[in-house]
Amino acid sequence: MYGPEDRALNRFVTFHRWLPFVPVVGDGRQRLQPVFVDDVAEALARAAEPGAPTGTFEVGGPDVLTMDQVLAAMMEARGRPKPLLHVPVWMPKLAGAFARWLPKPPLSPAAVDFLTGDALADTGPLVEAFGLRLTPPEEGLATYLAPKG
Numbered sequence: 001m002y003g004p005e006d007r008a009l010n011r012f013v014t015f016h017r018w019l020p021f022v023p024v025v026g027d028g029r030q031r032l033q034p035v036f037v038d039d040v041a042e043a044l045a046r047a048a049e050p051g052a053p054t055g056t057f058e059v060g061g062p063d064v065l066t067m068d069q070v071l072a073a074m075m076e077a078r079g080r081p082k083p084l085l086h087v088p089v090w091m092p093k094l095a096g097a098f099a100r101w102l103p104k105p106p107l108s109p110a111a112v113d114f115l116t117g118d119a120l121a122d123t124g125p126l127v128e129a130f131g132l133r134l135t136p137p138e139e140g141l142a143t144y145l146a147p148k149g
Contacts, residue, residue: 001059002137003037004144012071013145016078021085025092026116028068028084033060033121036140039132046130053129060121062134070137077141089116 002009015022040059046052065073068084075081089112096107127134 001037001040002034009074012074016075016082021083022071024067024071024084024086025112026089028086029066030116031064031066031118031120032070033064034070034137035059035061036135039134043126043130043132057126058121058123059126060123062136064120065137073137073141074145077145079147
């Protein structure tokens with residue numbers, strides 16, 4: 001899930017803001033379905049209505065993108081492309097092994113595994129049950145990352 005206050009994609013926004021490149025753990029080919037926070041809020045609001053559909057629904061965005069494509073969309077929304085720097089998985093895993101001893105570890109080996117794995121959802125039942133229109137990433141990102149001015 002991404003949006004103005006998320007702690008995942010906005011970490012990359014910070015990298016993009018301050019570094020001459022954007023670091024990517026692994027080859028950047030893991031597949032994701034980023035979902036805009038407003039879409040999740042809309043689904044939850046509709047689920048809270050009397051007579052709403054019940055059950056368990058997978059939540060994801062409308063498009064399957066690689067991590068590289070997500071980051072390219074983020075940079076496009078910010079109006080400033082930069083190169084991606086792919087870092088071998090073992091490097092942040094090693095750093096995470098040492099970081100776990102910190103009071104608030106910023107990284108763990110398990111987090112690296114999560115970051116480099118696919119994250120896909122079957123959104124058909126969710127869209128059908130609640131009549132949702134899921135926001136494409138470029139639209140959602142533009143709502144809060146587009147350059148001001």
